[in-house]
Amino acid sequence: MILTKNILKYSLNDNNTLVINTMSGAFDIIDNETKKKIEMIKNGTYESNSDDKDLINTLKSRGYLYNDVDEENNTINKYRILNNKLEMLTKNNSFTICPTMGCNLRCTYCFETNDLHKEFQVMSDGQLTTILNYIKEVVNENRKADNQARKKTGKTSISLFGGEPLLKTNYEVVKRILQFSSDLGVEVKIITNGTTIKFYEGLLSKYSKIIKIQITLDGNKEIHDKRRIRADGTGSFDEICDSIDELVKLNICAALRINIDKENIKSLYKLINLIKDKKWNEAKNIITYVSPVLDFSKNDTTFKESELLTKINELCPDLGKSNAVIKRIVSPVINYLDTFLNLDVKMKPWKVNYCEATSGTSIIFTPNGRISTCLLIAGKCKSDIGTFDEKGIYFDEHMTKLWFERDVFRIPKCRECKFRFICGGGCPVEAIDVNNDIDCAVCSDIEKTLQVYIDSIKDKILEKYGV
Template sequence: MHLSRHTFRFSVDDKKQVLLYNPLNGAMDLIEKSQLNKLNTAVRHGNESALADGSLDYMLDRGYVYPSPEDEQAALVRGYEEFKAREQKSNLRFVILPTYQCSSRCSYCFIGEAIGQERLMADEVMDLAFSAMDSIAEERGKGCTRQLSLFGGEPLINTPNQRRTVERILQKGVERNFLIDIVSNGFDLVHYADLLKQYGVFKTQVTFDGMRDYHNQRRVSVDGQGPSFDRIVAGVDAALERDLTLNVRVLLDRNSIETLPELVSFFKEKQWFASPHFSIHIGSVFDCFRCQPTEETVKHLGVHEGNRKLYQLCSEDRSIAELLAIDWQGVRRFVYTGKLFPPTYKTCFGGTRTFAFDPNGGIYACETTAGRPEYQIGRFSPELELNRDLIQALEDRTILTIPGCKQCPQALLCAGGCAFNAVVTNGSLMSPGCRLMKETLQYGFDLYWPDIAAQLKGPDEVTELPEEVADVACCAPSPELVQSFYAAAAESPAPALCCPTKYAPELVSHIRKDALDRSYGCGSPVLEAALRPGEVVVDLGCGSGIDAFLAARFVGRDGRVIGVDMTEDMLQQGRQYQPAVAETLGYDVVELRSGAIERVPLEDEVADVVVSNCVLNLSTDKGSVLREALRILKPGGRLCLSDVVSDRPLTDHLRNDP
């Protein structure tokens, strides 16, 4: 027997127990320390017969123990094949830099010597860039979403020539059905908000470096239009007023992290957190080949120190933890979805799923490397030329090929790090860019431990289901029985039906608590579906509308959500909640219809996305449900289901239970 090298032990509040986590198998368990020590001793000494209590079988099933090292290696290789399949379906991302010119001078800017070049991407160069994107997409982008990111320099400088260039880029992106986002300093966002709305820009990112005074020292405006903090605030206001999705990055160093609570309070006063289109994430100044912070303006915050200070802030004020929504390497995701991240074999997709195009005709693996010719992976002007050998090397760079990752127990968490950071730091593409993942996880487990413990142990009390529907998940009860049961659950919340998945508070802040108490799903298909503004979503078996209301948050005022359910009592509950949802969001795009999901009362090809949450198992004609879902989907639409399944054959007793 062989103990998996990918198993991590984490301390928990109960000193007699330990938390085991194995990213290779996606297993997480609480176990008594004494039991674990007994197991480890028996396996190491080849005395498995001492484990007669069934614990060895359980540990084998969970992947903490393998019959041999070769078996674990085989599992690692199988996981990589699954990872590659997911990678091929991931977004193909093109980054376009219309200029290296910028309206600010940040001492830590990694664009370095290229910054300040006033050249705008010429029309003929832009045409060649998009032609190159088409060629790369034909080779690598079949069956996946194609994304276009505007970067810089600064893409949104308020001059007539740059505005014309940006609009032309947006036009070409829309023509290709690209999902478009923009990374901007936000100084002139207020002047571009209408244009971004016009072209359906999916998301815009701006950055704050702390509260007003410190931010203005860090992000110095050089365009003569005044300090940057209030200009960015005006831009955020303008974007949210137009229902543009806005992500604020807060960039931290040793000084600015002290102002973080004050900055969060400022965002709350602005009521930005109340908008369904606002989100926030934390970044830090990092060392790379052109980040050269000065002693006077930037106090570099290392990963270890940054994590520790963020943990202290979040543990002292849980409201800050929820507003910042720091994921702690997937811990928060587990708390709210019950899902762990699948094993990751590479972090850097530069040159494989990301390609950056600059105004000088160069192609780079990502925006971080842009502006430095020695890091080009090709050119698109005057014609497309790709360094196939370098691209293949980037493709092959995984934890299975990087020598320093092959035996590292943290490899499936760290995934090898950034390729070009590895080149600059270590002088080799095939060296690891190590990250402190176990430490990050421990902070997350400590912060969310009560929620995690509840999920692992299960609820203390489980309300019994009525006997006639106790097997509702493994058989197909009659429609009459389903209607009767869920009509009762509409009148009074049924704790037994709720809820293996918890939504993050910021995602459901627009839904009343008594509505959420009647959320009877078993997953989060709305989140998995990656909804976009303007899409039409149909929820089959919508119940009281919780998933429909959540979908409304993502599709925005230009989208549409139609919920279909056969239980009128559930629909009536949803219609009572709907006005409050609409008032909070500022728009009403939800329609709740009565109907059977085996005969959906909708025309053909009306939906961009069809979702269903723990309803298909209740149908006596599942084939008709799936055929109906495909009928109402537009060509290229998406179907996302969450439901209960059996991982073993059913007994005749269960299969034939009426």
């Protein structure tokens, strides 16, 4: 009899411990006596007795105990087959089109280079035709599927990114994409800096039913204008505020993103007050969230996810509540934990891939004819999975498999890790940047973030289970 290695334990109070089975998704609260017996089983010092028959049967049924390693591995393989089937239902359902990599801002923390932003090549009609034909083909194939689950989970979306997708020079490209998406019944997400919303007002209003927009505001005027700077050195705060007002008026769904690091965290309360003063938090079409600034160079100004979660919980104790200004934190680890630690969600999904880039659900097209899977490297001619032109799309089989088949079963470092099914193997781009190998993982901040998250919901857990 062996105890699974996929078990995590967290103290809730002096008498109770939360145990989590990361493979089966089981959550259980145990007393100190049960905890002691589980430790004895783990250490090989437990002596079986008839009084523990019910406990042993429960531990087996909950996936904590197995007769031997082979039994556990067989169970994991069954889960893996099921997980693979579920993943197949959502393959190729997220397409990102970058009309240009040019941008009118020079944000201080942008992961794209200024050289890239100065390149104002706009995607050609022929290139766009190739992309739209491919998307239409995929959508039609999905809709022909007999499997009802595929129809439900395999919903296709198109995102517009860049650079800045809503530059005035991109108008005809954006117009054509919106018309295509409307005809096909596909949602369009536009990630914009918000400086040209008024120029696009008529077009956005026309297609408002299929559009969702993301705009970034990093603080009050003093803070924001030091971070999100125009190419001429001036700030963008006033125009972006006007754009948000415009979206409220047009009733277009919009996410207000706040990129957080150590340089603006202390002023977050000022931005929250601004949002209240502008009454954006009362608008039904606006949702506000925070996200950590990414920097794989280990810059001292960035937060790990556990650090950010701690800070936001301190500054926004009402985080996520219906009356809260800040609705959520958007980041790879915390996003997953929002679902995994949701006490009302019975089916806990595995996370064997870190993000969309390695799950096979993201394809990104840039005007230089490159296809990638991750926004961090889009347009940089780095780790592309294919190319495209006016004649067609050409996937590199080796590179596509390298990205889309990366999971915790393939990555050597992850195979014996107890966090593997809730981590996903860490960021693939960070692995490449730091170790020059997509399968030489850089561990995510899952262990510390999970501890912080559970500490923040201890009372909810105890109340939920009547302890």
